[in-house]
Amino acid sequence: MTDDELARVRNKEIGFVFQTFNLLPRASALANVELPLVYAGVPAAERKERAMEALTRVQLGERVHHKPNELSGGQRQRVAIARALVNRPSILLADEPTGNLDSTTSEEIMRVFEELADQGQTVIMVTHEPDIAAHARRVVVLKDGVVSSDEPKAVFQARIAQGGKAH
Amino acid sequence: MRILDSIALASEGVIIALDALRANKVRAALTIMGIAVGVFVVVAMAAATHGIKQSFQEDVDAFGATSFQVRRRSIGINNCDGSDDTCPERKNPAISAEEAQMIRRLPSVQAVTEIWVSSAPMRYRDRYLGSVGYDAFSADWIQTDVGDIDPGRNFSQKENENGEPVLIINDSLKAQLFGDSDPVGKQLLVKDKQFTVIGVYHTKGGFLKTMDGRGPDKPRAIIPIVTAKRQLDIWRRGIVLMVKPRDGTDQADVMDEVTAALRGRRGLRPGTPNNFFLVTQERMMAAFDQLFGAIFMVGLALSAVGLLVGGVGVVAIMMISVTERTREIGVRKALGATKITILWQFLVEAATLTSIGSAIGLALGSIIAYIVRATTPVPASVPVEAIGFSLGGAVLTGVLFGMLPAIRAARLDPVEALRYE
Numbered sequence: 001m002t003d004d005e006l007a008r009v010r011n012k013e014i015g016f017v018f019q020t021f022n023l024l025p026r027a028s029a030l031a032n033v034e035l036p037l038v039y040a041g042v043p044a045a046e047r048k049e050r051a052m053e054a055l056t057r058v059q060l061g062e063r064v065h066h067k068p069n070e071l072s073g074g075q076r077q078r079v080a081i082a083r084a085l086v087n088r089p090s091i092l093l094a095d096e097p098t099g100n101l102d103s104t105t106s107e108e109i110m111r112v113f114e115e116l117a118d119q120g121q122t123v124i125m126v127t128h129e130p131d132i133a134a135h136a137r138r139v140v141v142l143k144d145g146v147v148s149s150d151e152p153k154a155v156f157q158a159r160i161a162q163g164g165k166a167h
Numbered sequence: 168m169r170i171l172d173s174i175a176l177a178s179e180g181v182i183i184a185l186d187a188l189r190a191n192k193v194r195a196a197l198t199i200m201g202i203a204v205g206v207f208v209v210v211a212m213a214a215a216t217h218g219i220k221q222s223f224q225e226d227v228d229a230f231g232a233t234s235f236q237v238r239r240r241s242i243g244i245n246n247c248d249g250s251d252d253t254c255p256e257r258k259n260p261a262i263s264a265e266e267a268q269m270i271r272r273l274p275s276v277q278a279v280t281e282i283w284v285s286s287a288p289m290r291y292r293d294r295y296l297g298s299v300g301y302d303a304f305s306a307d308w309i310q311t312d313v314g315d316i317d318p319g320r321n322f323s324q325k326e327n328e329n330g331e332p333v334l335i336i337n338d339s340l341k342a343q344l345f346g347d348s349d350p351v352g353k354q355l356l357v358k359d360k361q362f363t364v365i366g367v368y369h370t371k372g373g374f375l376k377t378m379d380g381r382g383p384d385k386p387r388a389i390i391p392i393v394t395a396k397r398q399l400d401i402w403r404r405g406i407v408l409m410v411k412p413r414d415g416t417d418q419a420d421v422m423d424e425v426t427a428a429l430r431g432r433r434g435l436r437p438g439t440p441n442n443f444f445l446v447t448q449e450r451m452m453a454a455f456d457q458l459f460g461a462i463f464m465v466g467l468a469l470s471a472v473g474l475l476v477g478g479v480g481v482v483a484i485m486m487i488s489v490t491e492r493t494r495e496i497g498v499r500k501a502l503g504a505t506k507i508t509i510l511w512q513f514l515v516e517a518a519t520l521t522s523i524g525s526a527i528g529l530a531l532g533s534i535i536a537y538i539v540r541a542t543t544p545v546p547a548s549v550p551v552e553a554i555g556f557s558l559g560g561a562v563l564t565g566v567l568f569g570m571l572p573a574i575r576a577a578r579l580d581p582v583e584a585l586r587y588e
Contacts, residue, residue, distance in 0.1 A: 010501055011502065011503020016501045022497075039502060
């Protein structure tokens with residue numbers, strides 16, 4: 001694929017959520033969420049509407065005009081998720097989305113992902129923490145770049161509960 | 168990318184650029200200053216030449232746009248070094264009073280003023296001025312010059328022909344010699360000759376007149392030309408005729424007529440060149456343009472250096488900006504930004520930098536133009552085109568010099584860029 005085709009896939013098909021949020025620091029939450037729509041060529045009025053919709057989906061309908069440094073870590077990650085969602089991607093790709101968050105906030109963020117998954121959104125998440133992995137319906141364990149197990153949530157949870165190692 | 172999107176991205180780019188400037192004030196200020204100085208020089212020079220030219224145009228219009236001069240020698244920049252080889256015009260005969268009279272009789276000519284410009288010391292009682300400029304005119308000067316006489320009157324054709332020692336003084340000369348008293352009818356000395364003041368004239372002084380010392384501020388007088396020839400030993404070869412065609416005639420036709428009449432009178436055979444010159448107001452404008460064009464080119468070269476320095480600054484600041492924002496570029500690419508959108512964003516940022524510089528330069532230039540206008544006789548004013556040119560030039564500089572950093576940003580690999588610390 002050409003660079004432009006790759007850009008289109010990143011724009012339309014995959015929503016990225018990073019460990020360090022990677023929000024644009026000088027743009028408001030709303031502007032951050034609008035950015036993928038800008039690159040998709042969506043008209044301004046529709047952009048705003050869809051961005052608000054995405055922010056509401058992650059339960060952040062209020063502080064939308066605040067800059068990232070005026071938001072808490074959990075709120076920042078919600079903005080990032082909204083940004084990843086806004087273009088209705090096929091896959092939501094999350095790379096250790098709770099890595100920079102405390103455990104309470106991590107749980108909140110995981111609930112957001114679970115709700116999205118319940119609504120039919122495919123979410124692929126990378127994590128080191130079995131607690132976080134336990135939220136997934138299917139857990140694939142990678143060790144040194146090789147798949148060491150691939151099991152449904154129930155099997156994985158049972159194995160962990162018996163004191164087994166995650167990998 | 169559709170045009171609207173480009174504009175949306177551009178406005179976003181401008182906002183980002185302004186943010187980046189706020190974040191790096193000193194660096195941005197230095198870059199902007201380079202551009203500002205370049206633009207300032209161009210604007211200030213353009214303002215001066217434009218103002219002078221406009222004032223000159225006003226003078227020309229006041230004289231009557233169709234009036235033209237008959238001169239012994241041409242005007243403008245030439246390579247005459249004083250020898251006969253390089254300037255054959257030196258051998259041209261002087262324009263004579265008889266020739267002026269002949270042109271005056273042409274049916275298409277309304278008026279012909281014989282003009283000679285000189286200066287002489289003048290004295291009234293205990294007041295003495297060492298050198299007062301005067302114009303030696305024929306009586307019909309009032310038809311080809313601008314200005315009016317009050318109190319008093321113009322000299323008559325008869326007075327001129329008889330070489331009567333009369334003169335008309337301007338407001339400034341009146342003030343210096345006579346103060347508040349009425350000068351009409353009073354006697355004064357020009358060189359050592361007795362002259363009678365018959366009128367006071369008010370000139371509408373444009374810049375060129377002022378530069379010549381013929382503006383309203385300088386003391387000046389008008390003397391009948393025959394009187395000047397007889398009493399004040401003027402250098403007759405320097406006489407110039409100002410010819411005013413009648414209304415409704417075509418200037419070119421009148422010039423042809425005058426040329427034919429002069430050639431006939433001087434007995435020039437077909438094929439021999441004219442030994443006189445007809446100079447239209449446009450030609451005078453052109454001579455002016457030639458001179459100020461040269462000055463302007465120097466200014467342009469100077470400002471090009473300024474823009475170059477500013478441009479190098481743009482490259483530096485944009486390179487740093489791209490490096491500092493590698494992660495941001497990675498994020499943007501992860502969200503679907505294409506190479507073109509990233510390129511566009513950084514070009515807009517560079518152009519914003521240079522446009523701010525250009526705006527500052529324009530503002531400074533305008534202020535200088537205002538100060539010059541207020542304190543010197545140069546009627547400087549910033550021409551509208553200069554605003555367009557300097558903004559356009561600045562944007563162009565931004566795009567040209569911003570291209571390299573912008574390409575670097577656009578080429579970044581998204582994965583690498585996101586990993587960048």
